[in-house]
Amino acid sequence: MSSYMTVTRELLQTFVPFNSLSVEYLDKAFAKVSTREFLKGAQIFKQGERIEESFFLLKGKVELAGNNHVTKLIDVNSEACQYALNQTSPATGNAIAKSRVQVFSIERELLDLLLTWNQSGEFSLTDLQHHHIDVNDHEDEVDWMSSLLQSPLLQKVPPANIQQLFAHFESVQVDAGRAVVREGESGDYFYVIEAGKAQVSSKGSNSSVMLQPGQYFGEEALVGNTPRNATVSMKTPGHLMRINKAAFTKLLQEPVIRSINFDDIEAVVGSQVVDVRLPIEHRHSSVAGSMNIPLGRLRKQFEHFTKGQRLVVTDDGGHRSQVAVHLLCQAGFDSCILQDADQHYV
Numbered sequence: 001m002s003s004y005m006t007v008t009r010e011l012l013q014t015f016v017p018f019n020s021l022s023v024e025y026l027d028k029a030f031a032k033v034s035t036r037e038f039l040k041g042a043q044i045f046k047q048g049e050r051i052e053e054s055f056f057l058l059k060g061k062v063e064l065a066g067n068n069h070v071t072k073l074i075d076v077n078s079e080a081c082q083y084a085l086n087q088t089s090p091a092t093g094n095a096i097a098k099s100r101v102q103v104f105s106i107e108r109e110l111l112d113l114l115l116t117w118n119q120s121g122e123f124s125l126t127d128l129q130h131h132h133i134d135v136n137d138h139e140d141e142v143d144w145m146s147s148l149l150q151s152p153l154l155q156k157v158p159p160a161n162i163q164q165l166f167a168h169f170e171s172v173q174v175d176a177g178r179a180v181v182r183e184g185e186s187g188d189y190f191y192v193i194e195a196g197k198a199q200v201s202s203k204g205s206n207s208s209v210m211l212q213p214g215q216y217f218g219e220e221a222l223v224g225n226t227p228r229n230a231t232v233s234m235k236t237p238g239h240l241m242r243i244n245k246a247a248f249t250k251l252l253q254e255p256v257i258r259s260i261n262f263d264d265i266e267a268v269v270g271s272q273v274v275d276v277r278l279p280i281e282h283r284h285s286s287v288a289g290s291m292n293i294p295l296g297r298l299r300k301q302f303e304h305f306t307k308g309q310r311l312v313v314t315d316d317g318g319h320r321s322q323v324a325v326h327l328l329c330q331a332g333f334d335s336c337i338l339q340d341a342d343q344h345y346v
Contacts, residue, residue, distance in 0.1 A: 005058045007033050007104050015056050016082045017115055020278050025114045035104045044095040044103065045086055053105040054084040060101035066093035073098065083284055088342040112318035113225060115278075119295040119320060120226045144194045144241060147214025152332035153256065161251045168247040172240045180240065183231045187221025189242040190252070196238015202230045210235065219330070222248050223257075224323040256329050257322055258336040260312065262344055271310040273338065276317045276324040287314055287338070288346045295320045302331050310334045314341035 012018045061075045074080050193213045200209040273290040282292040313321045315337050328335035
């Protein structure tokens with residue numbers, strides 16, 4: 001190798017999926033990238049190894065040898081060079097340096113979260129109106145508990161969990177004008193409006209959405225471990241019921257986000273397999289017959305799905321897949337996660 005290559009923001013943007021990140025999240029990724037070299041013949045990673053990082057080739061040639069004894073030689077001129085050398089963890093093959101090699105790496109979990117944060121912010125406020133509970137116009141007549149129980153989300157929660165759920169709720173009095181959650185902050189609580197009205201606004205939108213008693217907010221940031229994608233402020237004085245993240249995860253998230261694998265063939269056959277990664281990720285490697293709907297566009301596709309149709313979301317989207325299943329279940333669809341999707345790529 002003639003010289004050591006420095007990773008710049010501009011260079012980082014030539015790789016997938018960094019090219020999809022907004023400036024804010026690209027900067028976060030750039031700050032966590034590290035580079036290293038391998039001599040010819042060195043093993044970068046081995047088959048079956050659980051790898052905490054994603055490796056991207058900067059210089060040199062790498063041989064990837066898979067389970068089926070098929071080898072692939074990747075160099076900087078290969079289209080495959082745009083993507084991580086290790087698409088999966090555990091690794092499905094061995095990676096051997098066929099020359100002196102330079103790579104950069106980033107923690108897989110961090111990259112997954114950055115992609116989820118980036119795509120979770122791709123929504124319009126009008127989208128939010130489609131996944132909240134319908135309530136009547138007379139807020140004094142609304143029983144928040146009954147309204148919540150009528151939501152599709154609660155229909156998938158075991159009765160025992162529902163009892164514990166209501167036992168964990170705490171009441172909070174809020175003044176008019178108070179920002180209950182702020183866009184960009186981390187999520188800590190799930191909220192239901194008991195009395196009063198709240199306004200949802202976003203920096204990227206000139207419109208706003210009004211929430212009334214019986215409606216809820218704050219769940220998406222808890223599911224995906226993402227920053228809040230909107231600000232919710234009280235329009236009037238009121239009361240909120242809330243539960244913390246730990247209780248939400250145990251009582252609401254875990255019972256709703258179910259998983260199946262390819263052995264559950266009856267559950268897969270007749271279902272629509274959905275891949276919520278970016279189109280370029282889906283084109284590079286995907287499950288046969290899967291429909292690609294990036295997470296940021298998922299809400300807009302609800303009307304094209306049939307109620308009663310099972311929607312199986314591939315798990316290769318990481319946190320994005322979990323958010324997608326929660327959104328689908330919240331909208332009343334039968335949805336679950338398909339495990340080990342990367343083992344069945346075509």
